[in-house]
Amino acid sequence: MAEKKKKFMQGNEACSEGAIYAGCRFYAGYPITPSTEIAETLSVRLPKFGGVFMQMEDEIASICAIVGASLGGAKSLTATSGPGFSLMQEGIGFACITEVPCVIVNVMRSGPSTGFPTGPSQSDVMQAKWGTHGDHPAIALTPASVQEIMYETIRAFNLSELYRTPVIILYDEIIGHMREAIALPEPDEIEVVERKKPSCKPEEYKPYASNNGDIAPLAVYGEGYRFHVTGLYHAEDGFPTNNTKLIGEANERIVNKVNKNIDKICINEEFYLDDAEIGVVAYGVSSKSAKFAVKEMRKKGIKAGLLRPKTIWPFPYKAVNKLAKQVKAILVPEMNLGQVYYEVERASRGQCEVKGIFKVDTEAIHPKKIMEEIEKFT
C-alpha cells in the first residue's frame, strides 16, 4: 500500500472518485453544503467518461432522476445533506419497493431545518433507516476517513447492485471537507459488481421473481425486455396486485433480502477488542476521537477497545451483543442526542452498562471527554 500513487484530496472528492471507479455514470443533484463538492467534481469528471451530470431543480427531482437513469442501465448517484435528504425520502421508498439500485450520499450537517448549515453532525442516522414510510430495507455505510469514503463508495455501488436496493452513505461535514493523502486503487484492484441482467426470453422475464430467495436480475429499459415498474405492490411480473398474500410476501421479501445477508453486509473494525473490559462503539468522525482515546487508555494500562461499524444499517447487533457479554460497559459517542446509542442498548440486552456521550453544538467530540468516561468505569 505504501508505494501506491497517492493523491491529496477532500472527502467529497474521494467520494466522487470512488463513484467513478465503481462505474457510476449518472449523477443528479441539487447544491447543498456540505455536499456540493461532489456535484462540482462530478460535473467535470463524469463527462470525460461519457457519463451524465445533471443539476436538477430540487432534491426530489434528483432522487427520481437517478432511479430513472438506473432503469436505463446507468449506475447512479445523488448527494445531499439534511434538508435535501428529507426531501428525498419518498423517492428512496420508491427505489426500495421497485428494487432499483442507486446510491445516495448524505453529508450530515446540523439540524433540524437549516440549523447550522456549515456545522457537522451525525444526526441523520435514524432518518437513513426510517426516513421513508412503510417497512423497507435499509443499507447505510459510515466511512470514517477520506480513504475510506472512496472504498465505501465503491462498496455502496456494489451492495446496491447485488441487493437491488438503494444504499446510503453517511458521513459528516468534517470528513467531507477534510483533506488527506489517499491511495487511488488501480483498475481491477477492487471488485466492482456489475448488474445481473436476465438471460431468459423477454416474454418469460419476471423482474420480481423470488427465485428461492435469490434476487431477480434487472433488465434495462430499451433492450427488448418490456417490463413494468410501479410503486404499487406488484406480483412477480411487476404488475400491480391487490392480493393480500402477495403484498405481505413482497414486503417481507424486500426487507429480508437485506436482513438475511447481514453477515455479508456488516463490516466492523475491531480495535483492541480481544481483551477489552470497557468497550466503545463509535462510527464516522466520532470513531476517530474514540480510537485516539482507546490508544491513550491502553498506554495507561486500561483495557479499552473500540468496535467501529462501517455499516450502520443493517445494524451489527451480533457483534455488539458479543461485546456486551465481554465488557463492563459500552460507551457510545455520537454527534447527536442519542440514535445509535439506543441500538447498542437494544443489542446489549442488559448484559453491560451502556452510556451515551452526546454532543450537538457542531463541534466534534474531544477524545478527552471519551477518556474521562472510560476512566469512570475503571
Add this chain to the structure above:
Amino acid sequence: METAATPKKTKKAKQTPFDYSKYIRGGKLPHIWCPGCGHGIVLKSLLRAIDTTGRSNNDFALVSGIGCSSRTPGYVDFNTLHTLHGRALAYATGLKMAKPNLKVIVTTGDGDALAIGGNHFIHTCRRNIDMVIMVYNNYIYGMTSGQFSPTTAQGMIATTSRYGNIESPFDVCKMAEASGATFVARGTAYHYGELEKILYEAIMHKGTAVIDIIDSCPTYYGRFNKFKTPSEMMEKIEKEGTIPLKQAAGLPPEKLQGKLIRGIIYKKERPEYTSEYAKLVEKAGGKSK
C-alpha cells in the same frame, strides 16, 4: 412567436381497422377507469399515433406519476414506469439521459403535472429535453375522488370547493410555451382523430412537446357540475368549448370568449438537451453513448 397550423382536417370518425393487440398487454384489462372516462379515448389516439411512426414497441418508454391518467402505462406493451405523484418528468429525464434513443412519453394528470409536479414541469420544458408530455386535463383530481385542481375554472364545484372554486386556473399551453417547450398543442378526447395527428407530430418533434388534452371525469367533475351524461359533458366542454386554431384566427375576441384553441399552437426549433449534452461530453474529451 412561430405558430403552425392545426393538423389537416381529419375525416370525422376515421375508423380504419386497427389491431390494438400489438400494444395492449395481454391479461392486464379490464382497466381501472370508470365508464365514460375520457382517459381510454386518449390512449386510443396515442396507440394509433405510435403505430403511425412504424417504430418498435421497444423504442418507447411510457412514464407516469400517480392518478387515474397515470395508470395508462400499466396497460400497454412498452417499457413502462409508474412512479410517484408529480415526479414522472424527473424519472423520465433520468431515463432519457441514460438511454437517449428511447422515445419517452409521459402520461400525466392536471394535478400530477401542474400542482405537485409543477416545478418539474417548468424545468423540463426549460431544458427542452426530447420528451412528449401528455397532460390529461380533466379539471379535477380523479383518483382522490374529485378535489379541485390547478386547471379547475373559477366557480366550479369539487369536493374541496363546495362553494365554487375561487382560484384562477393555469393555461397549460401558455405555461408550457413560457417555460420553453418547443412544441405546444391542445387536443381533446372528443376530437380523437385530430388528437392522434397531434400526438404523431409531437412524437416526431425533437424537444419537449406538451399536449394539453381536454379530457373528462364524469364521475366527479361531471356529477358535481351537473352534466347529465358523459357525452353531454364531452360535447359541452370539449366540442363546444374549443375551436380549431385556423378557425379562431379569423374571429374577433368576443367570439372566442370561453373557447380554448385546439391544434398545434406553438412550434419552434431550439437546441435539444440530449444533443447539447452530447456536445458537452465531446468538449470534455469524453466518448458519447
